[in-house]
Amino acid sequence: MIKFLHCADLHLDSPFSLDDPQKAEQRRAELRGAFTSMMLFAKTEGVDLMLMAGDLFDCDYAGRDTAALMAREFASNPKCRFIIAPGNHDPYTPESIWARFQFPENVYIFDTDKLSYFSFDDIGVDVYGYAFVGPSMQQCPFAGKRPKNPERINLLCAHGELGVPISQYCPITLDDVEKSGFDYIALGHKHNTTGIDRVGNTYYGYSGCLEGRDFGETGHKGAILVKLEKTEAGELHAEIRGLRFSKRRYEIARLNVTGCMTDRDIVSRIQKIIIENRYGPDTALRCILEGELPPQLSISEKRLARSVQGLFSIEIVDNTVPMAGAETLSEDPTIRGAVYNALLPKMLEGTPEERETAARALRMIFDALAGRPLADDA
Ligand SMILES: [Mn+2]
Structure with missing residues (x-):
């Protein structure tokens, strides 16, 4: 059995919309607090992987101190592998923090808009994904592709817009999901969680963001904890739970x-x-x-x-x-x-x-x- 956390759309350092500028500053600090709470949970729960499905930063606001905070948090949990699929707000470019900042060894960042993967042999898991390399993406990199080793646990960590065929943000269809052959697709981009559904043999869904930033993002926010087991016959057993990390x-x-x-x-x-x-x-x-x-x-x-x-x-x-x-x-x-x-x-x-x-x-x-x-x- 493996255990992982699925999160997305942290938008660390992003501005908050509130009338009172002092409260908006407090909210920025609380967002970093929600992030560190999630990291502490990952450590105490002993998760094997964290899938981070894009928009971790608002790129115009990505400060080096926030990158340093992330790197410190990643380094403090060396048993967990952090897999990052950059999104439309934090695309992988030569100037981006992803390319320029030195992250610890347990951090795996997708750096192309083609489907690729990281293998973790000790736990029998392959994590597939791709990166936005600019502010938009017209095609879904995993459409028509399938994992190389079906007997392994195959995860996909991806930023994109499900069910909007003309989306500028990597249009994904339900058919792409159903035919993908992945066991779990961790999506990012929508800030309100959709819950996790299943189509064919694939679990998929949006975790939502960690903290709401305005009245378009109502309710409690957080991440998704998944326990997955694949039998030798290829049968999948999953335990999936939404967790709250938002402070407000x-x-x-x-x-x-x-x-x-x-x-x-x-x-x-x-x-x-x-x-x-x-x-x-x-x-x-x-x-x-x-x-x-x-x-x-x-x-x-x-x-x-x-x-x-x-x-x-x-x-x-x-x-x-x-x-x-x-x-x-x-x-x-x-x-x-x-x-x-x-x-x-x-x-x-x-x-x-x-x-x-x-x-x-x-x-x-x-x-x-x-x-x-x-x-x-x-
Ligand atoms: Mn996005």
């Missing part, structure tokens, strides 16, 4: 706030979904407010965000419509009723932008008529 997670919640009369009502509903979903100090939350609110309640996204407790950070998006009490408003003989009736069709049937503008206009006018200071969005 991005989450998006939609919240209907119809019935709320004050800021405090809205904040207490937000606190309620935080508890229900077990969001906590590890969570960067985007909370999208929906539903109908009294027109005189002027929402400030920033002010609401400052009142919410218990999260790493929160971003509030106000998609509500000022509607409650509409019956009386539409009959209001003053300018309030006239404005309301004029904006109502846009608020009900407009495009999302028109609805937002109409709702904002209504609140501003009502605020102005009531002599309230305008909603503070600063």
Whole structure:
């Protein structure tokens, strides 16, 4: 039986998208922390191999100190072989860190866009792979190819885009996977894990990234631990487990706030979904407010965000419509009723932008008529 970890898309040193630059810097440090946690796990678990399926760096941001950190981590676990298949963000070029930096002996880096492999005779494993040698790749290097020694455990470590035939990032078809003859294909490129599936005799899938970097990459992130055994008859037994290494997670919640009369009502509903979903100090939350609110309640996204407790950070998006009490408003003989009736069709049937503008206009006018200071969005 062999044991390996499958990870990808570390994007070490990449910038984080968060409003607060201090928190973005903290996130960069935490990403390195997630990486070292994974390395510590590999050591204590005694994995034989680590398959790293590309985009370990964002190439514009790859610092030598981060390369040095990686090299130190690799060297501290000499029993584990680290196999790296450079991706579209960290392609193997003569100037790249892969070519120029001296990595320890237990690190194996694919350096061409043709399929090649490393043999590990002591554990009966061949690891195939290839490298991006530039920011894009039009063809799948393993399409129509098969491993040389079918009786061995044959793994593929690869960066590419599965199921997108016109992809610029190494288009891979399910047919390529099914006919490949590999026992396990460790893919990188998609930041949200797909889980590991099986087609024909091949396990395949995306591990996802180690830490989410924005609201497009929600949920816990990590790597995949695989235990594989191949019998003499060529039968495959696999135990596959997703592991969490991320320190934080991005989450998006939609919240209907119809019935709320004050800021405090809205904040207490937000606190309620935080508890229900077990969001906590590890969570960067985007909370999208929906539903109908009294027109005189002027929402400030920033002010609401400052009142919410218990999260790493929160971003509030106000998609509500000022509607409650509409019956009386539409009959209001003053300018309030006239404005309301004029904006109502846009608020009900407009495009999302028109609805937002109409709702904002209504609140501003009502605020102005009531002599309230305008909603503070600063
Ligand atoms: Mn990629």
